[in-house]
Amino acid sequence: MKNKNFENWVKKRKAHLKKMSPEEIFDQLKKGDRVALSSGITLIESQNESHRMDANVLIQKCLPLSGHSIRIGITGVPGVGKSTFIESFGKILTDNGHKVAVLAVDPTSSISGGSILGDKTRMHELSVNENVFIRPSPAGDNLGGVARKTRESILLCEAAGFDVILIETVGVGQSETVVKSMVDFFLLLMLSGAGDELQGIKKGIMEMADALVITKADGDNIQKSKLAAREYKNAMHLFPPNKNNWTPKVLTCSSLKGDGVEDVLNVILEFKAQLQNNGHFNEQRKEQDKMWMLETLKELILNDFFTDDKMILELKNIQKEVVNEKISSFQAAENMYKIYKDERRV
């Protein structure tokens, strides 16, 4: 019942904030108001052009306050226990006085309709903790767009005073590469005794991991997990060394009993200290900034084309010709491109 009232209050608050300018949202957001933060992210996720403009204003205002956090990517196949781990890990973080934001990148949600973090009850303890902000993966069938929205959301969360950003993703190849490109530390959760097929598919992702954690290391599983940990340690020796001089760690933990979860935090703190010391922490963020500048630029350029009324009209006509097999898709693209170039010369 109490919960119901809270939700109604959030609805009212959001309706109120909708009418607010980005400046007004920012004023609430920087005080750590989670509803304002959530409304800000809604602006970022909106396809509406005027919302996008408001979102850009909001991002610009948040930028000076952003960056003062550790960004942690967490991945692993469905069933590895990401939510349970985050629930347990998040509690330790807040117990240590941190403010934790949990975001998600989920490319499969557009295919299968399912979405990680869609169901907050999977993390019911965290979701009611006032020092925690949880946001499901933005919808969208384009991983690039989802990624940009998530990256912009990170900046808003940081401006709202959240100093630990957890970014959950599901284990399907491309999405890890994207998450890796927006985090400081990349954590791979794995099950003990998972089949070789799984190891095979995970090789490229294991190479990206700063730490590998064997989950569900409790009860009858403890020995199997320790064995798996040893095997992974040996396997990771074969990988080329990281240019940041960090040697990936392998741990085991039980999210349910809480065993080993604090060790994960200590490894991350050790990582941060070491890389801030040898300069690679900022080095990596600069590299990421350069890459993200290009991504944003590409989106702006394409947007400039695909929001131009004349181009939209020409596109409709040419698509008809493609569908009626009057012209090949490649020729059609070339023709559209010529029209675009001529426009530029006007």
Next chain:
Amino acid sequence: MKNKNFENWVKKRKAHLKKMSPEEIFDQLKKGDRVALSSGITLIESQNESHRMDANVLIQKCLPLSGHSIRIGITGVPGVGKSTFIESFGKILTDNGHKVAVLAVDPTSSISGGSILGDKTRMHELSVNENVFIRPSPAGDNLGGVARKTRESILLCEAAGFDVILIETVGVGQSETVVKSMVDFFLLLMLSGAGDELQGIKKGIMEMADALVITKADGDNIQKSKLAAREYKNAMHLFPPNKNNWTPKVLTCSSLKGDGVEDVLNVILEFKAQLQNNGHFNEQRKEQDKMWMLETLKELILNDFFTDDKMILELKNIQKEVVNEKISSFQAAENMYKIYKDERRV
């Protein structure tokens, strides 16, 4: 030894073809010359601008001769036995008088360095069959680029008279979506008794499959495979029906013994007949053409920017400012975009 001579001959042939114009390559290619086909694909894969222009000429010449094939996507996790299946499936196809081209889309190759189809000896019988053309996945860290190159390669293979195009991809999420968007029929290979994690990760991909084949159904595995097949049949009943009215089939096969492999071919022929009958076969290709026209167009537009000397120079300067933290990556992108827009007004 004989093989060595053949390779030397191929080298000489390629060196000769390198000096040929796209028109000359086309004249050889349309006669089914595999070396000319391979040189044509090399043009497509080249980053060199003049090669790209030659490639476009070649593609335009191939387009009228393309399309007369069935395009089959084949996926499954490493270890499922893709190569062994393709070796056995390819033999049946050629025995039935088909000419088979095997291409690959492998996004992991750029991460882990490994590449599927990299080692032709994995399909040594096929690779020496004169009615078969095998091409490894093009290199490149950008899935979109790899996908375009593969799609353009399909057209060349079809123009060279190959009437069955097999496109192999490794089971890592995003790549299946891309392959699905360029094939008529999507085949998912699975192992019996693979862990739930694997099923979980594959849900989105199972929804894309037109047929699901349990491999390695021989010896002690037969019963397990039949059981798995039954389970998958039940699971797939839960998926929303395809708009093309095709009900995905579930089969078992042993690539080594050859059991059930011909059934896969029959299912594909049944699929083609049914969808050509209800019009969805061309419908799907038209949808794919429209989507690919947009992809090609996006690439042309971005290329126009990223090959402009003035833009390259400005980009270098702005990236310096980003790295020196004089400016945020978002602001930098906005500034670059303004410069680009002003250029357009010239």
